[in-house]
Amino acid sequence: MSARYLLLLGMVTGLVVGCGKSEPPAVTPPQSAATPAPSPAAATPSTAAPATADAALPAPTPQSIAARKLDPEKIKRGAAVYRTHCASCHGPNGEATPNWREQGADGRFPPPPLDGSAHAWHHSTGTLEKMIREGSPGVGGMPAWNGKLTNQEIDDVIVWIKTLWPDEIYDIWYKEIESKQKD
Numbered sequence: 001m002s003a004r005y006l007l008l009l010g011m012v013t014g015l016v017v018g019c020g021k022s023e024p025p026a027v028t029p030p031q032s033a034a035t036p037a038p039s040p041a042a043a044t045p046s047t048a049a050p051a052t053a054d055a056a057l058p059a060p061t062p063q064s065i066a067a068r069k070l071d072p073e074k075i076k077r078g079a080a081v082y083r084t085h086c087a088s089c090h091g092p093n094g095e096a097t098p099n100w101r102e103q104g105a106d107g108r109f110p111p112p113p114l115d116g117s118a119h120a121w122h123h124s125t126g127t128l129e130k131m132i133r134e135g136s137p138g139v140g141g142m143p144a145w146n147g148k149l150t151n152q153e154i155d156d157v158i159v160w161i162k163t164l165w166p167d168e169i170y171d172i173w174y175k176e177i178e179s180k181q182k183d
Ligand code: HEC
Pocket: 024, 025, 026, 027, 081, 082, 085, 086, 087, 088, 089, 090, 109, 110, 111, 112, 113, 114, 118, 119, 120, 121, 128, 131, 132, 135, 136, 139, 140, 141, 142, 143, 145, 157
């Protein structure tokens, strides 16, 4: 458990550095970062292979969600916003599609997962809000939601997205990104 934690911590430290440089096409850094990661994992049991480890992490239990102190009303409202506006692209539970790492013929990547198995959790709440507000229309294909969703709706949907993240991801996100206000 703690080995895996350290491993994830190493990953996030590396990834956060890698991701500051290129803001709009946020999909490229995790790809390159996810590939070299398996080597340090060689010493740990095979279940820890990072490329798949994130997806294999246990889903949060209701208790661990409660420990995050996220407002239940926001979670409920955020789930509705997500279902209406985001699920069609990012998947009903933020899981996206299995081919999300594959660049399409138009040079765009499919919508990435938001469930903690990709890159979204490498951003502070403030950055997520900006990404949702501004999107990457034209370049990356994420619509801009500014003016289409209220501040409250954007805030709510971010809270809901955080409930998708496994405990270990959430803990590292909180300690290494949110509390340090990194990108
Ligand atoms: C038309 C499809 C589409 C819809 C609808 C959509 N997205 Fe996206 N989203 C994308 C794509 C494509 C990307 C990747 C953009 C890029 O790489 O520039 C993305 C990226 C993101 C990211 C950054 C992820 C990361 O790994 O850094 C977040 C957060 C996000 N979307 C949240 C949302 C939310 C919340 C909604 C609903 C309000 C939503 N998206 C609706 C297509 C969509």
